[in-house]
Amino acid sequence: MADDAARDYRDTVFLPETPFPMRGGLPTKEPEILAKWAEADLYNAIRAKRQADGAPLFVFHDGPPYANGPIHIGHSLNKILKDFIGRSRFALGYDVDFVPGWDCHGLPIEWKIEEAYRAKGRRKDDVPVGEFRAECRAYAAHWIEEQGREFRRLGVLADWENRYSTMDYTSEAAIVAEFHRFVASNQLYRGSKPVMWSPVERTALADAEVEYHDHNSPTVWVKFPVVEGPDVADGASVVIWTTTPWTIPANRAVSYNPDIAYAVYEVEALEEGLEFAPWAKVGERFILAEKLAADVFAAAKVAKFKGVDTIDCSGMELAHPLANLDSYYGFAVPMLSGDHVTDDAGTGFVHTAPGHGQDDYVVWLAHGHREIPETVDPDGAYYPHVALFAGLKVLETEGKKVGKFGPANPAVMDKLIEAGNLLARGRLEHSYPHSWRSKAPVIFRNTPQWFIRMDEPLEDAAHAGRTLRETALEGIESTAFYPDAGRNRIRGMVESRPDWLISRQRAWGAPLAMFVDKETGQPLHDADVNERIVTLIRAEGADAWFTRPSGDFLGNHDPERYEKIEDILDVWFDSGSTHAFTLENRPNSHWPADVCLEGSDQHRGWFQSSLLESCGSRGRPSYKALVTHGFTMDEQGQKMSKSIGNTIEPQTIIKESGAEILRLWAAVVDYSEDQRIGKTILATTTDAYRKLRNTVRYLLGALADFDDAERVAFADMPALERHILHRLAVLDVQVRHAYETYAFQEALKPILDFCQADLSTFFFDVRKDCLYCDRPDSLKRRAYRTVLDLVFERLTIWLAPLTPFTMEEAWLTRFPEAGSNCLRVFPETPADWRDEAAAGRWEKVLKVIGVVTGALEIERREKRIGGALEAAPVVHIADADLLAAFEGLDPAEFFRTSQATLLAGEGPAGAFRQDEVKGVAVEPHKAQGRKCARSWRILPEVGGDSRYPDLSLRDADAVAWWDARHAGAGQETVA
Template sequence: MCAETPDYKDTLNLPKTDFPMRAGLPKREPEWLERWARIGIYDRLRDKAVEAEGTAAARKPFTLHDGPPYANGHLHIGHALNKTIKDMIVRSHQMMGFESRYVPGWDCHGLPIEWKIEEQYRAKGLDKDDVPVVDFRQECRKFAEGWVDIQREEFKRLGITGNWADPYLTMDFHAERVIAEEFMKFLMNGTLYQGSKPVMWSPVEETALAEAEVEYHDKESFTVWVKFKVAEPGDGPLAGAYVVIWTTTPWTMPSNKAVVFGENIAYGLYEVTGTPEESWANVGDKYVLADNLAADVMTRARLDDSMYTRLRDVPVSELEGVKLTHPLAGVEGGNGEWDDLRDFRAADFVTDTEGTGFVHCAPSHGMEEYELYRGLGMLDQVITYNVMDDGSFRADLPFFGGKRILRAKPKKGDWEGDANAAVIAKLAEVGGLLARGKIKHSYPHSWRSKAPVIYRNTPQWFAAIDRTIGDGQDSYGTTIRSRALTSIDELVKFTPQTGRNRLYSMIESRPDWVLSRQRAWGVPLTCFVKKGALPTDPDFLLRDAAVNARIAEAFETEGADAWYKDGAKARFIADAADPEAYEQIFDVLDVWFDSGSTHAFVLRDRADGTEDGIADVYMEGTDQHRGWFHSSLLQACGTIGRAPYRNVVTHGFTLDEKGNKMSKSLGNTIVPEEVIKQYGADILRLWVAQTDYSADQRIGPEILKGVADSYRRLRNTLRFMLGSLGEFSEADRVAPDQMPELERWVLHRLAELDKVVRDGYAAFDFQSVFQSVFTFATVELSAFYFDIRKDALYCDGDTPRRRATLTVLDALFHRLTTWLAPILVFTMEEVWLERFPGGESSVHLVDFPDTPEEWFDAELAAKWAGIRRVRRVVTAALEIQRSEKVIGASLEAAPMVHVEDAAVLAALKSVDFADICITSGLTLTGDPEPQEAFRLPEVEGVGVVFEKADGEKCQRCWKILPDVGHHAHAGVCARCDAALG
């Protein structure tokens, strides 16, 4: 600049804002949390709905029902993902005009808390069984209360909105009352029964487990090939031969009652003709084996194909009517325990894909065997009670009494007890083994203790899911299963749709629901059984409405502890029957029944519940298809006749950056608290929004850095808008029909995005919402519209073009801040308050603004798509000149642009294309492109010939124009001279 030329910097309308580029979220977010609490955001939204009742602005209720986390530890990244998705659903629906309520809740009963209290007792030298049960339960309650308070603050720190002052707890007295009432509905409608069948049992925790409480891990198990000698008929063609079975649970051999074969399997009779030095096979032994598996079995027995021969086919008809001898039959010291002949029959679950083609049956420890013999009416002949609660054999079981299937505590990660080894040793000793080995396979473990589980026959309480319910709620079926399957097909929408198939197949094939647990901390099974009666007797269970009412009333005021107080039985039965004729049940309900009942005491009973007791959305992880989604569906179908939800939304699991499951041992865990300390909760929320949560997601340091970079780019866009809108007023507003085309194109894009945003939020698709808005903000706004209009904003005087730009910026501000508010709850509040700093102002108190239909202009959009394509060729051509140092900025250029298409050329001539390309000049022509013209292969018919701009550089706007220096103000162009006045 010449020395005599004035400095025009202060005459420019440069952005002015105190909005910092560095967010400082970890420090500032707690301030916004305090502010929201002070002005009562959640309650004010509820008041807003009340005020609108009965008017045209009345808000339709929308309720996401919270699946309760367990109150026993700090939050992990899965909690953060889960609650953030829920929060985005709740907030977005609120801002789309719904009355969107969210009542957070906690699951408070159950084994993990009970264990913690037992640990505390053991540390003090106390025995749980020596402590009054009510005192023990009170300790559990206090423990849960403490963790509820801790987790509540951790959830709030994530920016989760909801009724935190009044959450629901499954241990609240009213909740315990309703859970008991829901159970008693099963009692009264005939679906409750006591049965003795194999259930998944945790010897470590000494209780039955539901499928949802089990996870599968690899486990190394002993395998044995065991010989059962053919005993009857003694003169039959198979007399003296052995039927060989294979099992991965040798500990079940003392409970064997039968062997089964497959009707469609080809069997053969094989004879041993030679043996190596080490083998349990003997020359002359004859084995019946499935032909497809015989070679493998012989190899396991260390026999090569020269050491045995196949004698003949064994047709299935020859197997029918055969009886077998247990390998321990007649053994000295066996006390006749295994002397009875073993049943031998066909079963449809036998295959010849592994093993021997025969399956040993211990119906007390296997569901398929149990179902087979139940169907035959032979359970009383085959059920055993050899395994105790702690997984040890009964003390008087010959050879094995007191041996444990699992250790009480693992040794170097190994839970294996001494039972398997003892059984294998005894079978080897009596000549009952053909081979043994080990196998690594997927095996059920308790997700709490991480210990393996077993199938064990115990008396338990069940809900029959195929028993007809006579409650008059038959719209969707007459059984729990039929109602559940119909609900899935007709009443529930699944996101993603794969969740439907997963839940349907589980319900379709599941057995009866095991309701009982042998623990102390929970809601008891509030029922009485008649002494001396059998479970099949009509009067076995006391069914009396007055008794049920007394129980419910007591639980409402005293909680479930009332069940355990002295005199409870007489108090509740009263004059309904002779209390001494009945036994009180002290098992507690499966905690999944607790959480499955929440629809009743939250959705139905609370003032902020729903009118029909049905939630709009249940949203949890994919494991809840066998957990909360599943138990809620079964429970509600048993009591209200249908699913308690209209939508089921599912998210996947969170993995590290390499796709590995997170674990402390690997050191790859990401703790929400640490992410918040480093980046702030909004970065964690943005990570959630950027992921496809329907699949497994990855998170780690590098991924979070990328998220933070996206955040910075978005923040820069917002900062530009704030800086430009500082002095905007209603007097500046310009009607759309008075705007330049570029501004009307932006309005059109807003109209398009409005639909994308609303549809995306309605479909719970936050990834598409954020990606669409982010791309628009950073590419179409920052890199295109803002880049073009900076010149008008900074350098124009009070021109219609500048006012139109400000009007569009205002429209952008209101839409970007509200559209993104459900995701970036803290940042959008900061942006909003920077512009509207009133005492109780908040972006979270407003709705998405309505977008006028007239903003949508498909014809204009098509025109500008063509303009932008040509612009890409121009900017690419100028970038080459810049990289080669021919020019320093695009304003130094005045290119010649050759456009073949006449319609496109006319469109370009109808706008100030030089402004659009940010050049000082530009010539448009339909002449053919010269050879030296720059082209882009993907944009046909356009060529650009670079030319430098003629004239002098305006010292105010930096455009190079011929008229610079010919106006009243020194060194400026005509436009700037007019702006200077």
């Protein structure tokens, strides 16, 4: 026989082994998994399984991204969060309907195609509309394909084969049919009012298409001579202040507020030593708000002035400041009272150009005026009839200076100087509306447009006398919001929004496909005509409306009598109609959607247009719940910008680290707020992923060859294993609730904490000696592996919505023939696992372990021991509850020492203590005995079994068991 003292026991020790690698190799591994999912038609396979199981239907409606470029980090966050919803609902046992879609019409694509034509020396107006629209369609189709590929690379599980787009022929037909609903219900009207207009893009813009940026504008103080008024006003001028000098030719009134105190002031002296002479003159009289007079005179370089008398402005009439230059301006300018006038800034008066401002328009109509002057054309240039300024542009619309101020402002100021009615001028940086898409400034411009009424009572069954605004506000109250702050945001916008401007003067979009009677100006109401329109568009696309003659649609109606409207619909109407062709009347779906998720900017965009469209056409929102995410910033909290160079491209992250890292980042952050990303943050995310992967890897290794024959019933498990099952039961409730409420961070964080605190640093560490060295048939080892199996079963499905690639890899590593992990649902958790009373025990055990660990760290640092197995701490516990917590436990196993003794009492004065844990004192003695050659524990009993003189009794028994099973297999055994 061989000398046992020299035997190598490594073959008898169970060391976890698994082919699951420590390094994920995600950039290579993920495409392999995606290919297998595609081959298995995973999305439809899950749906088929859920439907066979009778699962409830859950409809997620995808708000369409715009098809005009590669995806950016904001796209990635958005689609990953949507995938979290879809996958988590599958895992919760739902049949999930999730059809991805794209928004394809609108100005950005049209602008790109125009640029391409300009580069070839062709003007858009010279290109046949059919050809132009075909170019737009091809451009959008290209980016749908590209973005779809990038979204799938993120792991997004959806019905990609049946994706929708707003430019599909069936979609365009459905959009037009939705538009016809509004026409038929008389919610549509044509109105001439000032709207936000982009001269650069030559189209009207809705509120949702406008964003505000700092802009440097000229400011002018202009004199309006009094023509008729009280005696004190003789020879005086009312002074207005504006940041839009170009609107002075469109002035028709000056507004005042009766609640503001006004007075007449006389100039007594001007500032001296200036490089230029002030335009004010000594002796001139000006009418101003008392609160603002000093500010106005400071701007006009007036050194001294005096108040003459207070004045009532009602009934006064003024002369236009350019009247003495051209008779075109020879009309009287009335003073109009209006609540919109304040004395917070300016002069206390508001220059009123009803064709160029909403407040101006409202106050003009309120005082009985109806004619709205048209001053500038679609290019933002003065019409030929505008005296002194015909043809001058407000903004440059071509060349290198696109979006910059044109010659209109300086020309108007020069003429005001010539007329003697410019009092002062300056510049002001302020927030100014810009086109969301071209980024160019916009203007308010009076133009005939089509609107949907917000405040007209509707008598149909869906509205029962409510207005669209009232219906929408009621719909907001019935909708669930995550977070709830979104409710107030969208409610405030709907409460204050004007009528919905839905017409655009562009080419690429779904048309306002209707005819208007030239005599009455009213839309034609004919169901047969509408049916022909929709049928032809369904067959040929919206191009049919622009290329076919009117007679193809009108039937027996005389084409000469009707105007064919060729404006296109606001793209928000397009996307707001998506519910009609992705949810309604589709098999295995339902209307309204259970939830929609988009960025917080969509409270003014898609969330709101979907709300208004569905409330206007059906009397309720097209969704039951809205989930909102914030914007992604760089690590310093700055908005990402290519010009700054602080963008993080999702394609780069995927190539270098894998999509799983991006997904884990999206799960870690609080998406409801603006979140940050950058190299440091991604490095932290990668570290968290590594720890998570190592937890799964340990489980796979520790569970090698585990089968049901080894399983231990819950009633027979040791207390520690029962505690881990209690933690699983608690986690099950937390994780389910988090997913149900779209709180993905609250699903991930407790799982990560459990993996680190409960498993890696406690359960795994305490039981590793048992796993490695106990007999495989021991109850404790079997119970441990049983619990590891239950942990693995739950972790792999709980984490599957967030890190599907890794959990798929882990599941198939262990069960290669079991089918995709994604097919699974959350397993039910037995009620008896939960034991709140016992949970408190382990908090006490951990407190004592913490004190012992602190004592042993000092011993290691001082090199009195090399490791914890060289220690035999004597632990004095004065607190009876703390001491009782160890009843039935082997303290040495929990302290990870070879020996340990627990004693009741305070302990000696020199013992180690921690201030935060009262009543625990540790004497860190060295272990006595010999070192076991197999487990390395130091015990007096080593050598107690004569067959194995270098082993502890436990290890000797385990080796004897092992030897007996390997006898005759070429393994040396001991007699």
